[in-house]
Amino acid sequence: MNWIFLVVAGLFEVLFAFCLGKAKETSGYQTYYWYFGFLISLLISMGLLIKVTQVLPIGTSYAVWTGIGAVGTILIGVIFFKEPMEFWRIFFLSTLVISVIGLKFVSH
Numbered sequence: 136m137n138w139i140f141l142v143v144a145g146l147f148e149v150l151f152a153f154c155l156g157k158a159k160e161t162s163g164y165q166t167y168y169w170y171f172g173f174l175i176s177l178l179i180s181m182g183l184l185i186k187v188t189q190v191l192p193i194g195t196s197y198a199v200w201t202g203i204g205a206v207g208t209i210l211i212g213v214i215f216f217k218e219p220m221e222f223w224r225i226f227f228l229s230t231l232v233i234s235v236i237g238l239k240f241v242s243h
Contacts, residue, residue, distance in 0.1 A: 137190045138239065144183035145203025151176035152208040156216050195242045202235035 151173045158169035180200075188196045209228055212218035 137187050140183050141187045141191065141196060141199055142203060144180045144187065145200050146207065147176045147180035147183065148200065148204035149207030149211060151180060152204065153211050153215065156211070192242060195238050198238055199235050202231055202238075206232055206235075 154169045154173035154176060158166050158173065161169060184196065184200055187200075206228060209218075209224070213220045
């Protein structure tokens with residue numbers, strides 16, 4: 136169950152990065168809504184990470200959390216913010232995913 140919480144925490148990390156990107160694109164009151172979304176996503180993500188680190192090793196938890204956040208944020212950037220997706224970006228992104236999966240298998 137803690138691994139599910141960790142994945143959800145990573146997804147909320149992606150959401151708070153998305154909210155920051157949308158806040159940058161907006162103006163007026165709309166910007167504050169995106170910053171509010173950022174704050175709520177941040178609190179949920181950190182709260183779940185805190186809960187998970189009480190059971191799983193902190194090094195593994197943090198690495199998986201940041202890995203999910205990094206991969207998700209890159210995908211969000213490509214899909215929603217028209218960032219480029221070149222060969223080397225795909226290559227290093229795939230090595231990151233393989234590393235996160237490997238950490239799950241070697242953690243007790």
